[in-house]
Amino acid sequence: MRLIMAGAAVAVALSGCLGGISTLLDFGSHPVVSKAAQGSTVSRQDMLAIQKPSQITAIRGGTAQCFDYDLQNESGKRAALYVGFTSAGFVNAYGVSSCADAVRAGYLDSDAVMKRND
Template identity: 50%
Template sequence: MIALQRSRERYVFSYRLLRVVHRVVSAPGRYAAVRDACCIAIVQKQEVAMRRLIFGISTALLLTGCNTLEGVSTLMDFSNHPVAAKAAEGSRATKQDILAIQQPTRVTPVRNGSSQCFDYELENKGKKKDLYVGFTDTGTVNAYGYITCTEAIKAGYLNSNAPSRQIY
């Protein structure tokens, strides 16, 4: 927004300068070349400013898109893993269901030890990804994601004891 405002201010200033120069050198003859040179210089400055603005916006969109593509890639590679698929069932999946599929690499106590979080290291086609599965006090899944339990606790994903809800 600030870049657009600055660009507009530059444009207004350039336009005003062009009008002053045009009045001064509007007489035909020897000043016509000076007027044309000023017009060309102002237009070139505006083009450079616009190119910088477009480049900045394009770079921001590209970087945002890369992060989104990484998330989609993770889902495509690991969502069909049995542990991830079972955790995705939410409150219908229990701790015993998850343990029946695979033992966790690490168990972390959460909410003052009243519940647990399981860490898994998934592997598919040579790629590895962390997965955490958090449980309620009753042993049903209430959170899961492609980070570690430690990161999930720091982000506050495991603060609630409420069962997971499917949100559409």
């Protein structure tokens, strides 16, 4: 019984991850997602030049910012995307949720530059 419950918990956790991955794939060609994925070479100004965020949130005690975007792809599907910045103003995190959710989850705690696995 414990094994079944553990398996169910893993399945639920993975479905959330897969949902986020699926959404990123659906929006991968969107200019905001494409630019955010370039990481630490992209500035706040670069992101603002592509699309104005629906909300800007101060993070890490006001030393950095997070942009909330409401995206829509070619097929009309909508998704929320957050883009977090370092205190120097460069992208260091992005994902499929809101800035508020990303802060609560601890995704925006670090001021380190985004690492790439090229």
